[in-house]
Amino acid sequence: HRDKKRDKEKVKEKEKAKEKERDRNKEKGRDRDRDTEKERERDKDRNRDKDKEKDREREKEQNKDRERIRDRDRDRDMDKDKDREREKDKDKEKEKDREEVDQNKEKDDKEKEREKDREKIKDKVGDKDRGDKEKDRDKEKEKDEDKKEQEKERNDKKKKDKRSRTPPRSYSSSRRSRSSSR
Numbered sequence: 001h002r003d004k005k006r007d008k009e010k011v012k013e014k015e016k017a018k019e020k021e022r023d024r025n026k027e028k029g030r031d032r033d034r035d036t037e038k039e040r041e042r043d044k045d046r047n048r049d050k051d052k053e054k055d056r057e058r059e060k061e062q063n064k065d066r067e068r069i070r071d072r073d074r075d076r077d078m079d080k081d082k083d084r085e086r087e088k089d090k091d092k093e094k095e096k097d098r099e100e101v102d103q104n105k106e107k108d109d110k111e112k113e114r115e116k117d118r119e120k121i122k123d124k125v126g127d128k129d130r131g132d133k134e135k136d137r138d139k140e141k142e143k144d145e146d147k148k149e150q151e152k153e154r155n156d157k158k159k160k161d162k163r164s165r166t167p168p169r170s171y172s173s174s175r176r177s178r179s180s181s182r
Contacts (some may be wrong), residue, residue, distance in 0.1 A: 099159065106152060113145060 120138065 102159070106156070109152075113149075 124138075
């Protein structure tokens with residue numbers, strides 16, 4: 001009878017031990033599951049961080065590209081401005097040359113007129129007994145010459161007004177453009 005009791009107790013103890021073992025295994029399984037879940041969470045966080053870092057890098061690259069493009073555009077605009085300035089300088093130089101040529105022509109014309117006047121005076125002194133018709137012609141010619149002179153003076157005034165509207169060129173730029181035109 002005692003043996004039976006002892007056997008029953010042993011069986012109960014074995015069952016309890018098995019139960020404990022099962023509980024321990026379940027707890028270990030739960031712990032393992034918890035650990036794997038934590039690991040998964042850590043991996044997700046790491047991946048999120050990596051993605052954020054990649055996004056930051058991509059953003060930096062895009063910003064650099066935008067800045068490079070902006071710089072290139074600005075440089076191109078500056079070159080265009082310089083080209084425009086050069087063209088303006090060339091145009092001003094051409095205008096100046098034209099004005100010089102016009103002035104030289106005017107001087108030549110005035111010199112020729114003076115020469116004609118001198119010859120007329122000589123003719124008048126040498127030929128006092130000419131007819132009235134010739135005198136009338138001379139008077140008309142003088143009137144025509146006076147009109148021409150007045151027109152030239154008007155044109156000179158207009159040119160001077162135009163010149164006064166354009167700003168004076170700096171010494172160095174005019175020097176530069178003269179040396180480049182030679």
